[in-house]
Amino acid sequence: MHSVQIGPLHALRSGSGDGPVVLAAHGITASAMSFAAVARALPAGWTLLAVDLRGRGRSNTLPGPFGMDRHAEDLAAAARHLGAPVVLAGQSMGAYAALRAAARFPDLFTRLVLIDGGLPLPVPAGADPDAVLEATLGPAILRLRMTFPTEEAYVDVFRHHPALAGSWNDDLDAYARYDATGEPGAIRSRVNPDAVAADGRDLLVNAATFGDDLRGLRLPAQLLFAPRGMFGQEPGILPQPLVEQWTAQSALRAELIPDCNHYTILTSPAAAARIAGALHSSR
Structure with missing residues (x-):
């Protein structure tokens, strides 16, 4: 994968064929x-453009406001830059951004693939969104503000994660390693923690x-959804009853991808192959 700029976003490009293009958005x-x-x-001839969303990766210096409307506008700009229409995919938070882009700018996309995300998250009535955000994303935001002595120490955080x-x-x-930045003694994540907090609140509110x-x-x-969640244990972040609720209320088709969690649904070879199949399916 090599670096390119598409619209306002930095992206990584894989494939250089003249065939179909996939535009992909990552998690929070x-x-x-x-x-x-x-x-x-993906099959030979296909191209995948995976973006660094605003506030992440090499797009981490792009300013706010954040939120799914802004990410959707960025994805639409990227699709236009690519000579839309393209296939659109998103995982976790990226699924919500992709869903919003598909809903607002349908002429820019041929099909939509949501990966372990995109369904409205149930929030208890009367719950304080900031309290829910702290309980769910607080540890992740804390990690984003931490520094580490070396790149290896930073990589070890991921290497020992239970999922x-x-x-x-x-x-x-x-x-x-792509996410690590900074000088020795002060290695940290590239992710802007303020972007994560704003996006997480948007998903809840x-x-x-x-x-x-x-x-x-x-x-x-x-x-496509996983049976296990963010810590590698069942249930997944999209329980089966929630999936059934939304497939009954929309034209969305759903498929459980076995033997994976919220992260390895993208990174395990078997799960990645199932996702690639959905991306190039004609159904």
Whole structure:
């Protein structure tokens, strides 16, 4: 994968064929490197452009405001730059950004693939969004503000993560190193923690709007979801009843990808191959 600029965003490009193009958006604390295994699994002639969303990776210096509307506008600008229409995919938070882009700019995309995200997150009635945000994303935001003595020490955070340790591979190692920045003694993540906080709050406060997006979709759309969650344990972040609720209310088709979690659905070879198949499917 090599670096390119598409619209306002930095991106990583894989493939140089004249065939179809996939535009892919990553999760809330992730980067374009998330899609390396999926890119390799695509057929010859296909091209995958994985973006660094605003506030992440090499797009980390782009200013706010953040939120799914802004990410959707960035994805639309990227699609236009690529000579739309293109296939659109998103994982985790990137699935919500992709869903919003598909709902607002349907003529720019041929199909939509949501990967372990995109369904409205149930928020208890009367819950304080900031308290929920602290409980769910607080530890991740804390990590983003930490510094580490060396790049290896930073990579070790990922290497020992309970969802990744048993599936560690070269792609995950490259992913962690891509995210590391700073001088020795002060290595840190490239991710802007303020962007993560703003995006996380948007996902909670405006959860109902993603339901509106799903019900109004005009594109072929598929959800691929994992049986295990962010710490490698069941259930996944999209429980089966929630998936069934939204496939009943929309034209979304859903498929459970076995033997993976919220992260390895992109990085394990078998799961990546299933996602690549969905991206180039004609259904």
